[in-house]
Amino acid sequence: MTEKLPEAEQIKQQSDYLRGTILQGLQDRATGALPDNDTKLTKFHGSYQQDDRDVRDERRRQKLEPLYQFMVRLRLPGGVLSSRQWLGLDRIADECANSTLRLTTRQTFQFHGIFKEKMQTFMAMVNELGLDTRGACGDVNRNVISNVNPELSHLHREIHELSQAISDRLRWRSGAYGEVWLGEERVAALGEEEEPFYGYKYLPRKFKIALAVPPENDCDVFANDIGLIAIVEDGRIEGFNVVVGGGMGLTYGDPGTYPRLATMAGYVPKSRIVDACQAICAIQRDFGCRTNRAHARFKYTIDDYGMDWFRERFAEYHGRGFEPARSFSLTSNGDRFGWVEGEDGKQHLTLLIPTGRVADTEAGGPIRAGLRKIAENHDGDFRITCNQNLVIAGVSPEHKPKIDALVAEYGLDAGHRRTPLRQHSMACVALPTCGLAMAESERFLPGFIDRIERLMAEEGLEPDAINIRITGCPNGCARPYLGEIALTGKAVGKYNLYLGADFSGQRMNRLYRENIDVDTILDTLRPLFRAYGEQRQAGEHFGDFLVRSGVVEAERTPAMLHKAMK
Template sequence: MTTTGDEKLSKIEIIKRQSRHLRGTIKEDLQDGQPHFSEENVQLLKFHGVYQQDDRDLRAKLKKEGKEKHYSMMIRARIPGGLLKPEQYLVFDRLADEYTDYKNMRITTRQTLQLHGILKGNLKRTIRSLNESLVTTLGACGDSGRNTICCAEPGDEPFRMEMRHDLLALSDRLSAKTNAYHEIWVDGEPVELAEGETEEPLYGDVYLPRKFKVAIVPEGDNCIDVYDNDLGLVAHIENQHIVGYTVLVGGGMGRMALDQETYPRLASPLCYVARDEAIDTILDTCVAIVTMERDFGDRSNRRFARMKYLIDRRGLEWFKQEVEERLGRELDPPRELTWQSGNDHLGWHRERDGVSYLGLFIPYGRIKDTETIKLKSALRDIVREFQLTVRFTAQQNIILSGIANGLRNAIEDKLRSFGVPLPNELSNVEQNTMACVSLPTCGLALAESERALPELMPHFKKLFEELNLAEETITIRMTGCSNGCARPYNANIAFIGRASGKYDVFLGGSSLGTALNERFKETVPIDQLVATVRPILESFVEERELGEDFGSYWRRAGLERFRSIAN
């Protein structure tokens, strides 16, 4: 394994190397009676799927009273492809009620669940309960392979089962193997290694320089934004079977608003790999790509540690040659890709003969009960009563699968009794929105997001109706900072927090997830966001060509066309 030597290592790199495979002193910290962890352990906890946070709504009040912050933990699970059995989903539902401050759950854009507001004293029993249901949090965060995502649509086509098989095999190969997780959270006993066995055969004692995101999708259906990932596999289907994958590398959404050397990037096609029965070839190719980031990624400046910067710095051809050298064979050229849809799988659809699935829109991914919409209670009752499989989508929604056709009316009646709207009762603009968590729990947030976008939606809905765009697919995404957790940079319309109540406006992108947008205007007050976008949408309606979508129109017209509006 090649590792950095003479370069100055970042602080977090030193913490990782001294952690004894992510052990640190987490065990001791759990018993010290304090509401928070040490700075070093806060970094290591991310590998265990835990972020230390505090309620930022309470910061000023507590500081004025001379009290410390209200610390709590966010737990993120690793759920490959976002699939949970009914009993597993109900464990999350119960833990949210028992141990979180907010009594709700959050679906992420990586098809998993987060539990916010868990006190340090409840952390171990929460993680242990998840493990008892065969769900882990190891590797959901931190500098390793994150939760591997996949098109969540169920069905009886053979390629869907093959894709699920490949997903699980790849997730296993790229997951962290450290025994520290079980020692700390599960049984408390050190695990003895067999002679010659290495605790982390892929990651060693240094892990990766930064997070690493992997996605799998069938060609034509880009519901997961495959180009936004460090590593993407696009399945080519022939006669309902996967014949191989086009491999994409170097995608990533994160940037720093004030650092022009950072940027979002869509992944580049690298090669095509045929799928043999054991999929060893594709797995070996993916592992070789991960080792490139491990061995050559920037470990001195985390701002530039993602694989996209390595590829742009050294070149895609160099990257390909290095991968070939590691594999001992030449790579086949990538196949040309075509896309028909980037929409989520909402509404009723056939799953197999006599069985349907229902895709439900979950507003901004938050599973909660309000005075008017008892979403959390509805899902709990439905999953428990009908024993349905739950699938999370990469657009923060839920698919309930395995519904006998004769039960469709009963499911709808149950949802309506809890005030939960069906997808056909929502407008297109509502269904094509996403927001990151932001305030009050995210420490990086500069502006509101999840709590702000719902207030804007009625105004956008009215605007779209006025312009006869109600049936148009135009994606709107909002984030509280420039890091890009809600994948804003390939949305048609994106609002990216720059300061309290102010946002940069990005326009263009692609509803297929195949193009980046551009910054149109900076630091726009939240009450002017709709007015800022209105003239662009009016121009789109007046000037669009037949069949032209908003993203294509923006790229044809060009940013310069609208400079006068921005000034």
């Protein structure tokens, strides 16, 4: 039977609960890389092996191996950390990585440029901060994301506690993490007891969970395998509407792969929501496709078996079924910048961090130095948003002037230094480190926005809040299929252009033009901007205008994400 499974499934099942030979590979100084099978396993430990593609050709000419290095993500449910932890991670960036931190769309940190000989030091330093990287990547439940909600402090506290509880319940348990990274001794061969939930197979593919508090959809709740939409009554979270089967990736040329918005399943009371998430994850564990990795996400399980089947399985696994869904309204999915006063009197400041990159650069300014200084003077916490921005949260009124002074001194952006268009743009890392990237994304976005703003000005438009998403490939890390305007990389300098999502993350876009260069993209957008300026209704967003005016249809099918209109 094992021979018929894809290589990834065989590696998991033969890995001795994610140990493989990672430890031996780390000790091999003859190469900067790990054995190929172990690179599949290190993903479960939160790490991807990469190489610097900017120097790949030059190293090949010099007959050197690629400049192997590792990207590592943290498990940080709800995106909350203390000032002490921020300062510790800032120190790690210098001692072990490339002197930058990156805030991700999954509300956590991503470190780049970690060489193999620094990996165990990196992991040990993270552990000393009370943090870990377990399950930030791999075929398990990934980092649980949630609404940051700075105004209603008691709701944020509830949501954050639930995100932590769900993450802890679905965290993989094997002793491999402590043995490989922290020097712990193996106690015994525990077999199935070592992974009581996942077993030796783990999940067929990655699994993602998000929690939203209406009317805000800052986590793009419908883009997740499980989306939990809080139902708030009399100021308290009573329970959640549960949506299932969301996911953003597709494979070019394979119409059997497609992004999908999650489908409403029903309502679950708050007291049972952690158990409900475990039951749903178990359904995917037991019924998800393991023979075709491209078909292994939960969205395909839902489409293969149907929602009636899923609801029956949920009642079986959970011990009781869904209740009817409650009414809710989602109106936006961006961040509110600047100061907000919470109900507890504490102040919360949301800062724009362009593409989530925390670094000191000539172009971007001393962002990292400024945030380090704030952390040294901040008595509250930090909250990473799902849009790659940062909330300086829980500021005492007497400390607010000091934070304001530091923001001004270091030129940080509280939402007034950049246009609404830039505030609502997002990009994945892509080149030079991501091995999947086909085109630029993070490095491309600033210049692209410059050209979009010039184009809009030429057509008499203000640089409005249009949701722009760019990724270097079709896998969807920056959730491009929810952008009013979105680009996915096809080749260096070439992109697919997607149009027509809504502004609140409840309607996907569709493929409009395929494999075109930037000049063609701008030429395509020019008449659409002109029509938008002339015909838009009061308060109408760009994506809604494109649907109302018939530029793109309101309907979305998998084929529309693969077949261009023109």
